[in-house]
Amino acid sequence: MPLTRKAYRAAILHSLADPAEVGIEASYEYFEDGLLVIENGRISALGHAGDLLPRLPADIDITHYQDALITPGLIDTHIHLPQTGMVGAYGEQLLDWLNTYTFPCESQFADKAHAEEVADVFIKELLRNGTTTALVFGSVHPQSVNAFFEAAEKLDLRMIAGKVMMDRNAPDYLTDTAESSYQQSKALIERWHGKGRLHYAVTPRFAPTSTPEQLALAGQLLGEYPDLYMQTHISENKQEIEWVKALFPERDGYLDVYDHYKLLGERSVFAHGVHLCDEECARLAETGSAVAFCPTSNLFLGSGLFNLPMAEKHKLNVGLGTDIGGGTSFSLLQTLNEAYKVMQLQGARLSPFKSLYLATLGGARALRLEDRIGTLQPGTDADFIVLDYNATPLLSYRLKQANNIAETLFVLMTLGDDRTVLQTYAAGNRVHQR
Structure with a gap:
């Protein structure tokens, strides 16, 4: 089979660990201008676009998303x-x-x-x-x-x-x-x-x-x-x-x-x-x-x-x-919106990074599949999604006021729904396009 290699450039965020165990700062990895490289249905590289682009072959197909965030599926x-x-x-x-x-x-x-x-x-x-x-x-x-x-x-x-x-x-x-x-x-x-x-x-x-x-x-x-x-x-x-x-x-x-x-x-x-x-x-x-x-x-x-x-x-x-x-x-984004309220009613906080963990790596760990899905680590299956910051007029306006990735993530989980998902990829193949 010929080698199929593609790259996706956008803001990229994924969980590394449970914030309850390692603290919020050590629980995630964020690239403001990131690059995700896919080969034959698996992730082969992840990092800052500036670091990875010079190493890629000249003819590689790169999809560049503006005003979007890539996360694990x-x-x-x-x-x-x-x-x-x-x-x-x-x-x-x-x-x-x-x-x-x-x-x-x-x-x-x-x-x-x-x-x-x-x-x-x-x-x-x-x-x-x-x-x-x-x-x-x-x-x-x-x-x-x-x-x-x-x-x-x-x-x-x-x-x-x-x-x-x-x-x-x-x-x-x-x-x-x-x-x-x-x-x-x-x-x-x-x-x-x-x-x-x-x-x-x-x-x-x-x-x-x-x-x-x-x-x-x-x-x-x-x-x-x-x-x-x-x-x-x-x-x-x-x-x-x-x-x-x-x-x-x-x-x-x-x-x-x-x-x-x-x-x-x-x-x-x-x-x-x-x-x-x-x-x-x-x-x-x-x-x-x-x-x-x-x-x-x-x-x-x-x-x-x-x-x-x-x-x-x-x-x-x-x-x-x-x-x-x-x-x-x-929508798991809507589910996280409700999860936040469930915690609020009990006098507890649910940070956006814990929410991200629950919807991705936490679910993968619950299923004993963290070596395959739930993160964007090289070697794992290329299951990922592209979230559109301009999916609705309100979301677009609200995110322009966001000062950091924590606030952006929380707004996506509070105001986001199916319209926010621009594309969904499974094993490197696009399986949904809004």
Whole structure:
């Protein structure tokens, strides 16, 4: 294959570490006039344009962006493909919302043509919003996952998804069995896991919708394939927590249910965690598990406020999730806008550099993919986005008043949305152009 080499010149910013661990100044790298060099889908060089330009071959194709910022592609650690058609559904908290809106919407995915249509819309929305990697819940139907992976594979995206396992406390038309969920998951793993840039996640919806037999088989799958992911929900809503206690009286709490069935581990991501206690955070951190912080959804469904400082105290990996369709926007910029407010309501600060970390390198660490995505370090996949300072008249005017990159970044995360994303690149290929 011929060597394909391209360069992109603009202001460039990426995270190097968690600001909570190294301090803000050491947590990021910023080039006011930077250059990003891509070779065959990977980043080969990053630095000041003045340093790198003289070393490049004369015929290299250089794209120069004015009034723009290049950052790593954004990483969504919790989102539901089948809920795309019910975003912004009115007036319920979690359990009623599932029964009223979610389950009927997910039932349509028995039809592969419907699954393919939604997968196309869903991936376009992700890329339009600058999201290059997502950890995705399918429906209970294997065809939902096949449709998603087929669409993602065509664009060489790094995506993780799984078929929901759900064998009780849901409508008959939407349940599987412990055995069928195991066999269907296994077939999907054999077909997709590790194919190109795709990964499989074992996906029990949440403890109340799985029997002990099904949870045991989910744990068995993780044992059979050592580098699989596991995704589920935890401690999102107080009623849900009481329900889990009633269903599993022999366990010491919600997290202990998952712990007992061997579902904690380095590639396990638990969505929400709004009502976790100190001991549970410590146990998640000890096992290398991660939590997906979903502020738009937690506010929209009235679930509560995630305690990020407590997670930081335990050095618990935290990523960011839009949680479509409990969340109301595919935009991780908008999700960070809400995350800031969630912290404010608890008397805590969320710096723009911590926000950048959560949406990029923090998500990559939660997924154990920091050697591949989440930064712009040479050697990593060329997944990056171009943010347009003039995307809207207000953004353009406001950014002219910004005095430094911290202020610029915060304004992008407060006023920015899908319109701010000028271009999205995955493995060096442009996959979205506004």
